Amino acid sequence: MKNNSKKKKNKNQISFYFEDYNETNKKNKILKKTNNIQDRMYLLFFFFFSLILIFSIKITYISLDQKNILNKEKYSSQFTLIRRDIVDRNGVIISRNINTFHAAIDPKLVKDKSNFLIKLRLNFPELPIQEIEKKLNEKKYFRIKKRISQIEKDKFWSMGEKAIKFEPFQARMYTHGQLFSHIIGQVDYDNYGISGLEKYFDKELKDKKQLHEPLKLTLDSNIQHIINTELNEAVKTFNASGGGALLLDVNSGDIISLVSLPNFNINQRTSIKDEKYINKITKGIYELGSIFKTFTLALALDHNLVNANTIIQNIPRKIRCSIHEITDIKEHPKNLSVEEILIRSSNVGSVLLAKKVGVEKYKNFIKETNLTKNPEIELTEVGVPHQIKWNRCKLETISFGHGITTTPLQATALYAAMSNGGKLIKPSLIKDRKMKKPKKIISTDTSNKINAILRKVVTSKHGTASLADKDGYLIGGKTGTAESYGDKKNRINSFISVFPTNKPNYTLFIMLENPKINKDLIYNYRGIKTKAPLNTSGWNSVFVAGKIIEKIGPILAINNDEFTDLYVAEKFN
């Protein structure tokens, strides 16, 4: 009630507002101050926000850009190998990259030059000190020794000089030294292939996707060593200027061994310009002589012009063709069977067979077999055979292997085709490769006949390869004694063998360059002790091939039932 009366009282009351300016100013000041603080707080907030933003951006950047902080590239380049391994068919390492160093000197960091040079001379007497002194005076960074070994590195360390720097570097090491020198080749200091397989497969060997997979070859280190040792011994025994050997799987074309002498140590980098160091198997161009008689005979058999027992009557002592006079070294009977022409290696008989075959068929055969084209193999060192001009007498001379040049690789591949049923295989150094269906050049029947005749060349009384008759391996083959093309002084004694002839698996080519008769060497020739009467393949290359096959046979695991019986019979008769 009281309240109502108060309201009623104040109903018409005029209000007065008394402003206390002091208080208002005070209030305004406080308000202004508060606003200022708020602004500062905002500013501070903005400042911290910017700081956090900057930190966040930096953190994000650092997180994303790990390479720079952790220097992964540096580590990986130091340890990751930049070239694939090369291994043989059993997984034995032939070449691999290793981390090594070049030693260099920064002359600015050398404190006592004379003391430094004394230490250097004491530890490395082979280094050219005067030249180093001159370079030190020039005050420019230089390499003192390339590709140092761990022992040398330790020696440099022990000198305790800051000026010596070690530059990481990858070197290619070859575990077998000179054994595969003509096949593997070399790389330069920048790991680029400069010869052999290293050059041919340079891109593949550097392929980062395949770095952990080695390049597997068809070669066998043990067999390669045996052949290399025997051939080296033969070169010494017969005082030859060089030699070559090739072992080929006749069915797959796998090259199990390829030796060319002289060879060189591929771990030592030297520039070799002497022609005697060429790969004689793939780059050497030779007139292989009587080895070609097998092809003449195969053509005559394959075209059903003759069979193995057909008698060729009245074979003359010599045949004249233009200015050429074709004769036989030995005197043979006037009437010879076709197989005897090959067994006795009659030049005149081969000419008569070639005439039966005819130029066109022979031409087609050479064209089909690519004998005079560049050999196809995974090496850059290949020879180019001379092109044949089919003039008068060409067929006659080619029939016994003269006037035609080819590489031992191509001749061996063709022998493989002669013995494997007629399939012209492509020799290769790469294991597990894609293989094309081989071209058939002669029938299986002809091939079987050829194998039987080649066996007789070794076993027959008049055969030229008796020294290769090793129990159990059923070796067959054909000898060839000829001159090097364009150099009549350069003599080539070769022998291509096929074994075991009942089911051929391998063909082995042996070649000796300029061999001489070894007067001290006593042969066991069909049970008789004798010295070599002639400097022909039969007395050197065949002898070497026999020794090699006897040693590599057990590794190649040639199992032969016939051998066991032969051996026992021989023992008790």
Add this chain to the structure above:
Amino acid sequence: MFKAKLIISVSLFFTLLVVTSVIKNQTRIIEKKIVNLKVNVLNKKNVINEAQLDFHYLSSPSELEKKINIIGFKKYQPIKHSNIFYSFHDFSKLQNKISKLKDK
């Protein structure tokens, strides 16, 4: 009210900043450890590579031949195929053949 919000925001930012830094630092330490381990692995691989190379060099036929020569064997002796028996059965079969030949 305003002050409380501001304090919370600022302390939240500070806390986040510290936590981020700590996490980042820990990550960096862990990453460094990983890299060190990776380097160790690469180093070990390198050692294995060189050891394998040494093994293949020392067991290469030419080196083995040298060692054999040092031991005293002058040359490898090729074993004739007939002297290798893959089973006792093969051996006894051969012995029977020999005795038959002797009887004759």
